Amino acid sequence: MSTVANLSTPPIWQQSLAKAFRNVADLLAYLDINIDDLSEYQQAHGLFPLLVTQHYADLIRKGDLNDPLLRQVLPSPDELNVVNGYLSDPVGDMKASVSPGLLHKYHGRALMITTGACAIHCRYCFRREFPYSNNSTQRSFIQSTIDYLESNDEVNEVILSGGDPLTLSDQRLRELIENIANIKHIQRLRIHSRLPIVLPKRITDELLDLLANNRLQVIMVVHANHPNEISGDVKKAFHKMQTSGIRLLNQTVLLKGINDDSNTLADLSNVLFDHHVLPYYLHTLDKVNGAAHFDIPLEQALALHKTLQQSLSGYLVPKLVREIEGEKSKTLLITK
DSSP, X not given: OOOOOOOOOOOHHHHHHHTOBOOHHHHHHHTTOOOSOOHHHHHHHHHSOOOBOHXXXXXXXXXXXXXXXXXXXXXXXXXXXXXXTOBSSTTOTGGGEEETTEEOOSTTEEEEEOOSOOSSOOTTOTTTTOOGGGSSOOGGGHHHHHHHHHHOTTOOEEEEESSOGGGSOHHHHHHHHHHHHTSTTOOEEEEEESHHHHOGGGOOHHXXXXXXXXXXXXXXXXXXXXXXGOOHHHHHHHHHHHHTTOEEEEEEEOOTTTTOSHHHHHHHHHHHHHTTOEEEEEEOOOOBTTOGGGOOOHHHHHHXXXXXXXXXXXXXXXXXXXXXXXXXXXXXXXXX
16 A cells, blocks of 8 residues: 655645746736836846735836836846955854854854845845855754853854844754753853844744743844835735834835935835834944945935934934944944
8 A cells, every 4th residue: 555645735835935926027027117128137137036016016116227226136237347445254153153053243243144045136136146055054054053152251142144034944943943942051042133124924833932932031133124015915924023022113215215214214204103123233334345335325324314313203213323343332323
């Protein structure tokens, strides 16, 4: 008598991720946008491949090449320009590497590069050229990471980053978290993820259960740049995380032509706070190769932040910061 293998069905979020857009022409056709010559767009795609979830694509205005969400994800001919001062590793990640997949820049916390995978490829990503193959916390490297953390008792917080840590399976996340929780001096687990914004189906009951049922204090830092990203499903994901005891923060990157006006930033802060997320950081652009067209002058960034301070309650104003290689913390940019 033969036995048929029982192949388990992947979770819905993994099925959705498998159907993400990976082709420039397919995405533009879906959005009813016609560009006669795609050759330079395809060249930019060759440098850093397009990846966009169906959820995110559905939030983009059809027929609008300048939609602020589309501009974040569509490969652009501007990425082909070589601009002085823009680098492959603009924040000095490689110099801060203390073991494969573990960065230790700042006192009290260490950052694990858990994976190179994401659910969406943001064109301004400061790790778009990061060498993930030998610099992520794969199973073969995990013991060296744990050994380092155990031997450095000044580290009380571990940050899961990537790529995007929430692209890992629940089983893989559970293994990582259990290893971290077994280190007595680690008190907090911080997860940096874009998935609650671009693939909110990832926030499952099973994920929340494994995050809630460990001794660590869990902080989720989501990444939203524009109020149009905060859909009804995203709001539901925020609510589920908040009711599970997860503290929610947001970080935003200041991007030319996307959110470089005070009304957009104020609207973003308000909608985030209304749904349990505290505006945390407003980053100036990390100067990575291919992203110069997103940058704005520092004077403009300071002026925007000053306007936010004048129009919003203090708790709604994110800190304006820049990451500078070699510094012991984010550099706070103060409006005078």
